[in-house]
Amino acid sequence: QKEVEQNSGPLSVPEGAIASLNCTYSDRGSQSFFWYRQYSGKSPELIMFIYSNGDKEDGRFTAQLNKASQYVSLLIRDSQPSDSATYLCAVNAGGTSYGKLTFGQGTILTVHP
Amino acid sequence: SQTIHQWPATLVQPVGSPLSLECTVEGTSNPNLYWYRQAAGRGLQLLFYSIGIDQISSEVPQNLSASRPQDRQFILSSKKLLLSDSGFYLCAGTGGMTNSPLHFGNGTRLTVT
Numbered sequence: 106q107k108e109v110e111q112n113s114g115p116l117s118v119p120e121g122a123i124a125s126l127n128c129t130y131s132d133r134g135s136q137s138f139f140w141y142r143q144y145s146g147k148s149p150e151l152i153m154f155i156y157s158n159g160d161k162e163d164g165r166f167t168a169q170l171n172k173a174s175q176y177v178s179l180l181i182r183d184s185q186p187s188d189s190a191t192y193l194c195a196v197n198a199g200g201t202s203y204g205k206l207t208f209g210q211g212t213i214l215t216v217h218p
Numbered sequence: 219s220q221t222i223h224q225w226p227a228t229l230v231q232p233v234g235s236p237l238s239l240e241c242t243v244e245g246t247s248n249p250n251l252y253w254y255r256q257a258a259g260r261g262l263q264l265l266f267y268s269i270g271i272d273q274i275s276s277e278v279p280q281n282l283s284a285s286r287p288q289d290r291q292f293i294l295s296s297k298k299l300l301l302s303d304s305g306f307y308l309c310a311g312t313g314g315m316t317n318s319p320l321h322f323g324n325g326t327r328l329t330v331t
Contacts, residue, residue: 136317137317139319139320146327147324147325148308148322148323148324148325149262149308149322150322151319151320151321154319156317193261193262195320197317203250203267203269203275204250204252204267204312204317204318204320205252205264205267205277206264206320207264208254208261208262209261210260210261211261
């Protein structure tokens with residue numbers, strides 16, 4: 106059973122702080138990793154993807170991948186109340202997986218003014 | 219860029235009634251297509267995926283079926299709905315390349331009464 110684990114939270118941070126969201130995965134052969142944001146009642150929206158070990162930055166978001174530790178994280182700098190949402194980590198095994206993603210349960214983030 | 223269209227946005231159906239949810243894709247040829255379900259307060263569960271016309275794979279045994287009669291059309295069906303079929307149904311697609319990100323439609327919230 107391929108699993109993706111996230112702390113369900115809620116994670117509460119003050120406005121302007123750094124929010125750190127973490128995810129571990131069980132399939133050592135996983136090749137690509139995604140972070141989605143999901144507002145209540147809405148569909149998931151892609152924020153970041155990362156394929157290689159290290160950091161990838163896009164605006165206020167940084168994705169970090171450590172394949173040896175089977176760990177991927179998302180940092181949100183200068184957190185805003187509009188960042189309050191559920192953040193889903195998703196993993197693609199690659200190869201013949203046909204692009205199927207396995208999702209974690211999601212971490213609820215609340216940014217308070 | 220790829221756009222996923224889903225309808226209806228909300229649906230209330232009695233137990234034992236049939237179901238048909240449709241999803242169409244714009245902006246990509248030969249996409250991989252997926253149906254996910256999200257039960258209240260839970261993660262996304264992959265139900266079906268398709269790599270081409272009439273090519274459907276089921277991920278979990280259940281009361282539902284899927285069909286892909288055209289390259290950019292994906293349909294989720296049931297002959298008789300169960301209470302446990304309630305949830306948020308999401309159609310998603312990729313460009314067909316390995317490790318491509320998934321993009322979601324706006325989803326259909328189904329309540330079976």
